[in-house]
Amino acid sequence: MPGKRCIIPVPRARAVFLILALTAMLIGAGVFLFMRGRGEKTYVPPNLPDEGSLDRYDLVLRLNDGDHTVSITETIRFTNRTGQTLSTIVLRTWLNAFSSEETSPAALEAIYDACYPNGFSPGGLTIFDVNWQGAPVPWEYGNADKTALSLAIPPLQDGESGEIYLRCVAAIPNCAYRLGYVGQDYQLGNLIPLLSRYENGAWRTDLYSPIGDPFVSDCADFDVSLYLPQGFAACGSAVPEQDASGVWRFHIRGARDFCFCLSPAWETARGAAGGVTVTAHAGTKAGAKRALDDGIRALETLNRLYGPYPYPSLTLCCVDFPFSGMEYPGLCMLGEPLFAQDKADTLELTVAHETAHQWFYGLVGSDQANAPWQDEALCEYAMLRYVKERYGQGSFETLKFYRVDSPMRENIPGSLTPGSPIDYFSDLETYRTVVYGRGAALLLALDDLLPEGTDAFLKAYAARFSYGYASREQFEAFLNQYAGMDLRPLLLDYVDTVL
Numbered sequence: 038m039p040g041k042r043c044i045i046p047v048p049r050a051r052a053v054f055l056i057l058a059l060t061a062m063l064i065g066a067g068v069f070l071f072m073r074g075r076g077e078k079t080y081v082p083p084n085l086p087d088e089g090s091l092d093r094y095d096l097v098l099r100l101n102d103g104d105h106t107v108s109i110t111e112t113i114r115f116t117n118r119t120g121q122t123l124s125t126i127v128l129r130t131w132l133n134a135f136s137s138e139e140t141s142p143a144a145l146e147a148i149y150d151a152c153y154p155n156g157f158s159p160g161g162l163t164i165f166d167v168n169w170q171g172a173p174v175p176w177e178y179g180n181a182d183k184t185a186l187s188l189a190i191p192p193l194q195d196g197e198s199g200e201i202y203l204r205c206v207a208a209i210p211n212c213a214y215r216l217g218y219v220g221q222d223y224q225l226g227n228l229i230p231l232l233s234r235y236e237n238g239a240w241r242t243d244l245y246s247p248i249g250d251p252f253v254s255d256c257a258d259f260d261v262s263l264y265l266p267q268g269f270a271a272c273g274s275a276v277p278e279q280d281a282s283g284v285w286r287f288h289i290r291g292a293r294d295f296c297f298c299l300s301p302a303w304e305t306a307r308g309a310a311g312g313v314t315v316t317a318h319a320g321t322k323a324g325a326k327r328a329l330d331d332g333i334r335a336l337e338t339l340n341r342l343y344g345p346y347p348y349p350s351l352t353l354c355c356v357d358f359p360f361s362g363m364e365y366p367g368l369c370m371l372g373e374p375l376f377a378q379d380k381a382d383t384l385e386l387t388v389a390h391e392t393a394h395q396w397f398y399g400l401v402g403s404d405q406a407n408a409p410w411q412d413e414a415l416c417e418y419a420m421l422r423y424v425k426e427r428y429g430q431g432s433f434e435t436l437k438f439y440r441v442d443s444p445m446r447e448n449i450p451g452s453l454t455p456g457s458p459i460d461y462f463s464d465l466e467t468y469r470t471v472v473y474g475r476g477a478a479l480l481l482a483l484d485d486l487l488p489e490g491t492d493a494f495l496k497a498y499a500a501r502f503s504y505g506y507a508s509r510e511q512f513e514a515f516l517n518q519y520a521g522m523d524l525r526p527l528l529l530d531y532v533d534t535v536l
């Protein structure tokens with residue numbers, strides 16, 4: 038019938054449409070489940086500051102592998118939260134320290150040959166544009182190693198905002214360090230010009246001391262677009278997504294820095310812990326798997342002990358440098374020698390220590406230059422606690438003997454204490470012994486003293502100062518308040534007394 042013939046095609050069209058729609062939904066659900074299965078996009082860290090309440094970085098980065106440079110276009114939406122009127126803003130330009138042997142942290146005698154196997158290789162920034170609110174502003178380097186770039190801006194009242202625009206090219210040194218390239222791999226820690234921290238009426242302008250980590254910054258949000266030559270892969274403080282045009286895009290909130298590594302030759306292992314994506318990159322599949330397993334175990338244990346992990350992802354990346362590990366928000370660099378089969382134990386301890394930094398450095402910032410014990414000793418203690426949880430009291434006691442008891446007995450020349458600033462130290466071993474080992478003794482002493490132990494205190498400390506900053510004085514005040522007694526004499530004894 039004409040009527041029916043007329044009607045029939047419509048349901049058919051509907052049916053086809055419905056089938057197509059259902060298919061699309063199923064594919065969508067499949068992709069969603071697949072991504073959930075990989076642990077992606079499922080974890081929103083609690084206590085994240087509100088969107089828009091932090092400074093914001095928009096970065097466009099482009100690697101030129103031919104001449105080992107990265108072009109950087111950076112826009113920073115900055116709000117004056119200092120309580121004072123500002124006429125300068127300071128950015129940390131750590132790469133510039135690599136411009137000469139006199140200022141390079143990698144030129145320390147004990148590590149020089151390991152860092153510069155092909156001889157000294159300079160790195161540094163060439164700056165083309167420095168704008169404030171769309172107009173060029175005068176700028177200068179405020180310290181000897183050119184790591185503090187000072188912008189002169191019109192008076193900015195407390196609470197007011199503005200936009201910094203910076204265009205520069207970074208020459209990457211051929212250097213086996215946390216900032217450099219080795220062979221075809223790039224490890225790019227502290228590459229991005231970063232807002233310094235304003236405190237006590239001035240911007241921090243610490244020099245790039247070769248021992249310890251001189252980096253002090255506040256949490257911010259980062260959006261990064263990275264252009265790479267064909268064949269390269271990237272990892273960083275967030276899990277990148279490649280868009281249709283091949284650009285690598287990263288997004289992380291509440292981070293003190295943005296770090297990334299590049300390689301054309303990684304093996305990758307990926308998993309999840311409590312909704313957090315965990316990824317490991319190494320030279321071999323077995324190495325990546327080992328680091329991944331260690332990362333998942335560390336994250337699960339520390340999450341339980343110290344409260345929620347602060348980012349959606351944790352990435353562990355094997356790099357060529359003469360250290361065991363180095364922490365950045367959402368990313369830990371791990372030294373290549375630890376990936377040897379017979380170094381599996383050391384790798385596991387290093388992963389635990391570096392992962393603990395995601396709480397003590399990442400979530401809670403502190404003065405790493407003047408009070409390095411406040412993150413290093415806490416992470417060393419957290420590593421010991423990880424061992425106790427995973428392997429029991431016996432293993433904990435054995436490791437405590439080597440990592441804490443022995444450092445307490447060692448004969449250290451001079452008047453160094455765990456409370457010494459990083460630039461008091463001239464060799465890495467002594468720094469480790471005093472700040473990590475002897476510093477961790479404080480946390481063990483507190484464990485005997487506090488009714489609920491050190492873990493409960495550190496969990497409360499992480500919650501209280503999450504995405505913020507705790508000075509030494511604030512640490513002490515919070516501890517006294519938490520304990521309900523004056524523990525300053527104990528801190529003086531462990532942190533500031535020469536043994």
Ligand SMILES: [Zn+2]
Nearest residue numbers: 390394413416
């Ligand atoms: Zn550390």
